[in-house]
Amino acid sequence: MANFAKPRAPRFAVDVYQNEYLPEGAREVSAIVTVTATGGAGLTRATAVAPDSAVVIMVDCSGSMDHPPTKMRGARDATAAAIDTLRDGTQFAVIAGTHEAKDVYPGGGRLAVADAATRAQAKDALRRLGAGGGTAIGSWLRLARHLFAGSTAAIRHGVLLTDGRNEHETPEDLAAALAACAGSFTCDARGVGTDWEVKEVTGIAEGLLGHADIVADPAGLAADFTGMMERAMGKEVADVALRLWTPAGAEVLYVKQVAPAVVDLTDRRTEAGPRAGDYPTGSWGDESRDYHVCVRVQEAGLGQEMLAARASLVVPEAGGATVLSQGLVRAVWTDDLAASTSINPQVAHYTGQAELAVVIQQGLEARKSGDFDGATAKLGRAVQLASASGNEDTAKLLAKVVDVVDAASGTVRLKAKVTDADEMTLETRSTQTVRVKK
Template identity: 30%
Template structure:
């Protein structure tokens, strides 16, 4: 997402921890926990509203007009002055509700908000007849509109009851086109929507998906307030690897689970960039996975497999191949971070799978929910136990014994699946320490403290 102005980069601290003693083979997996801490030192408390552009899209059928009748005007009244906004309604295709008169965008002030509130009372909603074929048309229309508003933060707030979801044909293709252009939060209302495409929208466009039974106006206002706390709208995580590394993957685990798509950078396949968005003050946890061919690497020697860079901050990923028949002299404390990161991801996935299968495959659902309960006890994630308790009786959480309840309200499972897949989680416990390293004397690239050769130019470190 581009901008006329470049916001001041916040203070960033990057830490890496991993099990530094690995078993060598031709497709060895190296997993590292990346912890990124952002402090808005010297930056304003809120991003100026003039740097935000928001599309409010109402994908709701006429029978559910009551769900947005009061919420949409309340959210429009609460818009900060100076924000660029547009309201879309539904028909055979997404149609403009406000602004009118041929203008694509409105800039909020008292008069604009008053006129927008009046127009929102007649926001067009789906009626009998053709409807948009899924969520792709909403993403496509937002992409076209936001392309003409190159501000720091560009965002889609999609309010949906699922009425346009049947017939979805090209969501993945459209999300590929939208990646990097804007972010998205999804608010589900009613009871007839399907969780999976909403979670796909939120994950691919770096936002959240949530069910809103009441207080939709407050949730929209809170989402815009979160946008104003963004201190770095786009901040790529860059990974440069040694030649023996064949695969690179990065996923955000906390506060929101996101699979990140890497972009190969000019200069060869050894440099990857993973775009990330909406950086607020606080912490994020990532799992970096490398697959390396170790057949030609020396044993019992510290090697730098990658350099991770965020802005002007760098941290090395170093480890050593251990002789296969000899146990490592000790297990580094940092390996706890990787195991906790993976266990948290497995717990969330087990919870989501158990809820998804609850109605049609009860035996499988019971196994998944039991696994989620065991991990929740181990990780201290009480919210997971509370979620499981809504659909099952927990007999022994530590051993994963649960019994499904005979009945659950029809509109309960969908909202729970959204929470399992998109609810922000707490940062992982502190397990990583800062790693400072020297710089190469030939090309000035940062290097790990134990590295012997520069990962960029290949020269021996002085």
């Protein structure tokens, strides 16, 4: 039996950026909480490490994957590339997804353990995959959950690929499957081609704390899957939560991840003791993320100071939790007008990034419905926000949908012809943000 060296876990730091000064009568306190994990073993570690990860790859094998045949071929090649990226000792399985789910490797409701032999066997099983049948993504997710339930791995990650709409189950079925799987594993989702539904794929990734993207050309799947698996192999701490403690009489208005993408965590709170709640953040490697926290506190008099919230990174455990790091959100009431009206640069930046995501989605919806004036206004505002914040990637995507007359003022014209791929790429990546310039 191999002797597995225990990997070095990352260290967490929490930094809080805010303007703590409030004018008389004000009650809302906003802060950007930056969480940074550093010093882990990372992707350069040796392969002989503790086998504490499990991966399930869900491959769409519905009939549409054969139109054109390059999609099914690309999916097989991409899954093989992902399997080659697995570390020795990683538990894994492959699901073929149609209107039902089948664990095609290793089968029997179990997970294999990655080594040279099992990788070869899995790739042999992939060669036999063909396209046929419908699409019921909820059943794929439920089977993945069942497979993960038989594993003791701390890091549990799914990868889901689809090329079509979820036509063989209701939206309620998919929502119920996502609710059942939340907390069991994280999941990245990919749409290949342009015949799938953006909101379905992004909803899966957001619900399971993963990342969604489009791969319009099947030829790009192998590189995309390899990158996804490398990032998954870099995760070293699982099930981390952002815990907010607030004083008596305070109310958490919202908690949003705002970098590297906008994800609203407000409704995912689970109670964690008196006046404390946990918001899930998933698994971590060496990386940094930003969260926008807004709390309404009880009013206090001029000159008074209050701890508006304590933000802690924790790993919940039976009977308690391990605190990884924490930061403090403060409120100070002042009659200094300059101090109380100053907007913290980080808060202002991410408020704009959240608005950017919303107006892109609203603009594309207006364009689809034939409201071209509304679409022009919303997408013009998006161009203005992207330009002001330095979000060059989003600006480039917007320029494929509108002709930019003046970015600073948001003056644009809708393009007469836009490819499905360009429109879907903008919609899929609309929530991706750029970090604030320090």
